[in-house]
Amino acid sequence: DAKTTQPPSMDCAEGRAANLPCNHSTISGNEYVYWYRQIHSQGPQYIIHGLKNNETNEMASLIITEDRKSSTLILPHATLRDTAVYYCIVRVPSGGSYIPTFGRGTSLIVHP
Amino acid sequence: SAVISQKPSRDICQRGTSLTIQCQVDSQVTMMFWYRQQPGQSLTLIATANQGSEATYESGFVIDKFPISRPNLTFSTLTVSNMSPEDSSIYLCSVERYTGELFFGEGSRLTVL
Numbered sequence: 001d002a003k004t005t006q007p008p009s010m011d012c013a014e015g016r017a018a019n020l021p022c023n024h025s026t027i028s029g030n031e032y033v034y035w036y037r038q039i040h041s042q043g044p045q046y047i048i049h050g051l052k053n054n055e056t057n058e059m060a061s062l063i064i065t066e067d068r069k070s071s072t073l074i075l076p077h078a079t080l081r082d083t084a085v086y087y088c089i090v091r092v093p094s095g096g097s098y099i100p101t102f103g104r105g106t107s108l109i110v111h112p
Numbered sequence: 113s114a115v116i117s118q119k120p121s122r123d124i125c126q127r128g129t130s131l132t133i134q135c136q137v138d139s140q141v142t143m144m145f146w147y148r149q150q151p152g153q154s155l156t157l158i159a160t161a162n163q164g165s166e167a168t169y170e171s172g173f174v175i176d177k178f179p180i181s182r183p184n185l186t187f188s189t190l191t192v193s194n195m196s197p198e199d200s201s202i203y204l205c206s207v208e209r210y211t212g213e214l215f216f217g218e219g220s221r222l223t224v225l
Contacts, residue, residue: 032212043204043216044155046113087154095168100145100206100214102155 003027004088006106012082014112018075022088025069031091033064034100035073037084044087044102047073078110114139114207118217125195125224132191133220135205140185143208146178149219150201158203161188195224 005023012018024033034049048055048062050071055062061074075082087105091098115138125131135144144161159167159180167180182188192199202219209215 034213036214043116043218044206044214046213046215049211049213094170097160097168099157099160099170100208101157102147104154 003090003092003101004103006086006088006103008104009107009109011109011111012075012078014080014110015077018078018082018108018110020073020075020086020088020106020108021070022073023070024088024090027068027090029068031098033062033068033071034089035060035062036087036089036102037082038087038105039081039084047086078108080110080112082108083110084108114141114209114215116205116207116215116217118205118220120220121218122221123223125222127196127224129195130191130193131195131222132189133203133205135188135190135217137186137207141207142185142210144182144188145206145208145214146180146188146190147204147206147216148201149204155204158190161190192222195222197224200224 032049032051035047036044038044047059050062064071085105085107092101117136119134146158147155149155157170158173159169161167161180161182163182179191200223202221204219205217206214
């Protein structure tokens with residue numbers, strides 16, 4: 001049970017912004033939202049995370065709705081190298097701990 | 113960030129044999145995880161590797177099949193025992209930074225014939 005819902009696939013034109021949505025309607029008040037991406041045949045790569053405020057770093061921006069039930073990862077100027085599977089993660093309780101659980105993610109294809 | 117080295121990067125094994133995958137981190141970390149990624153699928157958590165004690169396994173994974181060791185804060189091993197073709201997957205070691213981000217090794221791609 002990943003606790004997140006993402007569209008299975010999206011596409012974007014090179015140079016345009018890619019907006020990747022994630023629904024996490026059961027998120028609790030102190031849980032962070034983490035985003036990762038996995039380029040084919042590589043290990044997942046951390047992108048960004050947030051709690052309630054919008055966040056920006058050199059890779060992306062993260063917009064979290066006020067009720068925290070959903071978020072959007074924004075790649076402001078997508079390149080061909082951004083083609084990857086993007087995962088939105090919240091932690092799931094398991095055996096007394098909260099563990100990072102991956103859903104199916106969104107396969108983003110950036111085309112010329 | 114943490115630098116994670118996994119060995120082997122890939123292997124082809126015979127049915128019924130066992131393979132041990134090593135994960136070395138360049139800094140001390142609290143949390144280490146082992147994931148499996150079957151072809152075309154997302155990542156599934158196998159277990160949390162606990163330093164000095166038995167690993168915590170997720171539903172569907174058992175110690176006899178996937179014994180895990182973690183003798184210190186920078187090293188862990190995962191063994192895939194008595195392999196069958198269904199065990200063909202990428203196995204990934206992951207560590208957690210104190211702020212919660214995960215860092216992953218490049219994975220060990222296992223093919224069982």
